[in-house]
Amino acid sequence: MSFRSEKVLSLVGEDFQQKTADDLARMFKVLLDGGIHGLCFSAYLEGQAPGSILSEQQIRERIAIIKPFIQWVRTFSCSDGSELIPAIAKENGLKTMVGAWLSDDKEKNEEEINNLIQVVKSGNADLVAVGNEVLYREELTEEELLGYISRVKKLAPEAQVGYVDAYYEFVNRPALANACDVIFANCYPFWEGCHIDYSHVYMQNMYYQALGAGKGKRVIISETGWPNIGTAFEASVPNTENALRYFINTQKWSREEGIEVMYFSSFDESWKVGVEGDVGAFWGLWDKNGKLKY
Structure with a gap:
């Protein structure tokens, strides 16, 4: 195979035409067992949702499930018990991308920022994320967000x-x-209605747009994934085969090209049905009870 054809194959991704369901499951397990870069982490148990208080015990139990397979864990919040996750992750030898959840609740934002600073000062944050999709949700202006970022940096x-x-x-x-x-x-071909056949090159294009915007800065894919159950979104169809294909292509590319990916997500979360519809509950590699899905 020539270099040119190898490069085209890398862009298009794996050839799945001759792969059975068992083949896909085996490929998934080989990649997962070999270790992936990182996971977006949720410690919520069934019946919990944002605003629920996380216990240290449930965080430890959930970290123990994913620990053998990852190098990094990404958190979303620094309140309601989530501020305990980074220290526990560090105890387990994991690196941490620690997030503060920002919204239009300015009082809650203060708690998030103050706790985030404490996590950093404790030496438990390798990377810091000030806010998550708060511009997309239109809960803060760009000027307000830049103020929070500047404050944390100071x-x-x-x-x-x-x-x-x-x-x-x-x-x-x-x-x-x-x-x-x-x-x-965040790079989600699924939420842009992309057919699974084109999802790999579509996601790569998203990454390279961010790389261009950063003008040489480090770029991390902070979220990407594909659900296995739910209602289709335009040409994006959630099922087991597509979820496995997307995972396999993403992880092979991450490994071969050194792309840092925080895959979404660790566990299924039932509460997300209220935010994203039925598909929202099925983005995890493990189900809501902590059982590996594939």
Whole structure:
């Protein structure tokens, strides 16, 4: 095979035409057992949702499930018990991308930022994410978000600070890309209605747009994934075969090209049905009870 054809294959991804369901499951297990870069982590148990208080015990139990397979864990919040996750992850030899959840609740934002600073000062944050899709949700203005980012950088000058949002936000907002030490780009072909056959090259294009916006800065895919159950979104169809194909292509590319990916997600979360519809509950590699799905 020539270099040119190898490069084309890398862009298109694995040839799945002759692969059975068992083949896909075996490929998934080989990649997972070999270790993946990182996972977006949730410790919520069935019946819990944002606002529920997480116990140290449930965090430890959930970390223990994913620990053998990952190097990094990404958190979303620094309140209601989530601020305990980074220290527990560190105890288990994992690196941490620690997030503060920002919204239009300014009082809650203060709690999140203050706890985030404490996590950094305790030495438990390798990367810091100030906010997650708060611009996409239109809960803060860009100016307000930049203020929070600047504040964290001043209070924790040792931290590598960024913000998490869809890749195009960094393309469309140069001041935001400039304010970040690291670009945290969410890349979801599924939510842009992409057919699974084209999803791999589509996701790569998202990544390279963020890379261009960062002008040489480190870019991490902070979220990407594919659900296995639920209602189709345009040409994006959630089923087991497509979820496995997407995982396999993403992880092989991550490994071969050294792309840092925080795969979404660790566990299925029933509460997300209220936010994303039926598909929202089925993004995990493990089900809601902590059992590996594939």
